[in-house]
Amino acid sequence: MIRNRVIRSHTVGEAGFRWRGSEVTRLEGFTDAVFAFAVTLLVVSLEVPKTFPELMQAMHGFVAFGFCFALLANVWYQHYRYFRRYGLENPWTVALNCALLFFVLFYVYPLKFLFIAALSRAQFGEHDARTLYSIFSFGFAAVSAVFLLLYQHAWQIRTELALSAVEQLRTRRGLIDHAAMLLLGASSLLAARVLPPTWLAVAGSIYLLIPVYYTLAGMVWRRREERLLASPEQESAD
Numbered sequence: 001m002i003r004n005r006v007i008r009s010h011t012v013g014e015a016g017f018r019w020r021g022s023e024v025t026r027l028e029g030f031t032d033a034v035f036a037f038a039v040t041l042l043v044v045s046l047e048v049p050k051t052f053p054e055l056m057q058a059m060h061g062f063v064a065f066g067f068c069f070a071l072l073a074n075v076w077y078q079h080y081r082y083f084r085r086y087g088l089e090n091p092w093t094v095a096l097n098c099a100l101l102f103f104v105l106f107y108v109y110p111l112k113f114l115f116i117a118a119l120s121r122a123q124f125g126e127h128d129a130r131t132l133y134s135i136f137s138f139g140f141a142a143v144s145a146v147f148l149l150l151y152q153h154a155w156q157i158r159t160e161l162a163l164s165a166v167e168q169l170r171t172r173r174g175l176i177d178h179a180a181m182l183l184l185g186a187s188s189l190l191a192a193r194v195l196p197p198t199w200l201a202v203a204g205s206i207y208l209l210i211p212v213y214y215t216l217a218g219m220v221w222r223r224r225e226e227r228l229l230a231s232p233e234q235e236s237a238d
Contacts, residue, residue: 014085016166016225021087027097028083034101035076041108042068064115071111075104078147082174086154086161093153100146107139126197133192133203140207141185144178151175165228173221180213 024032042065079100114136117124124132151174154161158168184206192203 014081017085017170018164018167019084019087020161021084025083025089027089027094028080031079031097031101032076034105035072038072038104038108039069041105042072042112064112067115068108068111072104072108075143082147082150082154085167085171088154093150096146096150096153100143100150103139103142103146107136107143110135110139126200129200130192133200134189137185137189137192137203141182141189144181144185148175148178148182151178166225169221169225169228173217177214177217180217181210184209184213 079097110132114132116122117132151171154163155168155171155175158171163171188203188206191206192200195202
């Protein structure tokens with residue numbers, strides 16, 4: 001039997017999903033420290049400008065920092081919600097958490113460089129562009145893969161976690177969402193390696209599908225949840 005540390009709480013942190021993690025554990029504290037360090041890496045190279053041209057150049061850096069910070073904040077929130085939902089702290093979860101932190105730190109510098117290059121409209125040779133897209137896509141896919149494994153683990157022990165029908169549905173959604181992000185990252189990585197130079201920008205354009213996917217997926221899963229809540233079995237269970 002898999003041993004899990006599940007902290008049960010009566011506090012509702014998410015409508016329709018009982019949060020089983022109620023306290024900040026040492027694992028989460030360590031994770032928060034690593035995320036704080038990752039944010040520091042984003043800004044550590046920014047210096048106070050001494051001239052107006054330097055100020056304008058620094059503005060590009062701050063805009064790039066804003067985008068990078070938003071992406072890191074999203075990863076942090078995904079992590080926070082997962083551990084609040086399931087309250088897991090078994091060896092497999094700890095191992096996956098450490099892998100996530102490793103890939104987040106790996107992801108920081110390519111992320112920052114990519115946004116600065118895009119905002120400054122920097123030009124790269126074919127080899128450099130392929131390498132940059134490949135590194136970024138690998139980091140994106142790796143982070144998505146870790147979340148996929150985390151949700152797969154929660155799904156496998158759904159009975160032990162006593163997940164309700166709605167909670168199981170949202171767990172499946174988390175699993176499928178991160179699988180889709182892994183597929184996008186892998187597709188971008190493949191495009192960066194095999195497409196001819198004239199089509200190389202497709203490797204970056206693939207990520208424009210992310211908001212499209214979440215918009216369509218949100219509509220589909222919302223309807224599934226509404227049908228589930230309206231079913232007689234769910235009403236009797238409530």
